[in-house]
Amino acid sequence: MNAPLLALDDLVVSLRSDPALRAVDGVDVTVAQGEAVALVGESGCGKSVTAYSLLGLLAPGLTARGTVTLGGTSHDLADGAGLRPLRGRDVAMIFQDPLTALNPVLPVGNQLGDVLRAHTALDRRARRARVLELLARVGIPAPDRVARSYPFELSGGMRQRVLIAMALSCEPRLLVADEPTTALDTTVQAQIMDLLRDLVRDEGMAMLFISHDLGLVAEFCQRVYVMYAGRVVETGTVERVLAAPGHPYTRALVECLATMGQGADRLATVPGSVPGIDAMPAGCRFAPRCAYAVDACRTTDPRLVDGVACLRAGELPSLRTGLVEEAR
16 A cells, blocks of 8 residues: 555544543544545444544534644644644545535635635636636536526535535645535436546545445445444455454444345344443443443453454454445
8 A cells, every 4th residue: 555645643532621521532544645545434433523623623612632644744633723724725625515515695606716715826817717627627517607606506416516626626635525425316426426536546636535325435445444432443445344344333334234135124223322422331332232242342442453443353253245346
């Protein structure tokens, strides 16, 4: 693998009012140039909070500590204001809901122009030309008309393309995509994913792809981090993790998806729910929901060993899926 473009080291995100309550607890992530890496897990596992931490965009009630190294330069994640120069120029984000991410009272061309004015030295005429170029680049027909349109006048897919154009406007080295296809229908979802794949391939940029859709991850990404209750519980290549999962949680997620195409009378589910940050269990955080847990799991906190954080990683019955082959 190439040397990491991004290296996130020991990220901890906690409540400002009570540092002992951690939404993210000791997460490490690396992404190489030209690589698409996924962060996956249930809602509430901390994957989006991890992404916002990289950009210094945490909510006021949260505080981060740890280090992010981008292109060989290290930055303290506790210094949210110090991360601002990275936004747009080095790291850009595609948000989950384009309707709320865009300003409803400004034409989208003006919003793209504002980004260029903040991060480049282009004059007004050059900014206008760049806006039209960006809109055309993301596959928007009639970019001049769309630039004059307000967000509510565009479809969901068009709004998402505008957000992608905005993220690309300053040619960042790392693109963070936070569930960019959640609100889109299947056809538009495929178009957006094809666009993102082409950008990673043609522009050589890196991408951190946040999703709960394992099918998209299998099709699009090279490596994956599986998060549960604020921690990474498994990591490795997509082929290894999704085709032969080593952690019971990853296994449960894959089994839920696998049964959908097998004609089962009932879909598989993961019992229980993700614990709140004020109710983290002792030992393995997944133990209360795990079908393979033993007494030691409820008292011993497992650490990542060979990409799996499970005391019984080598003892579980093998599970091989066709998920990656089906996606590709």
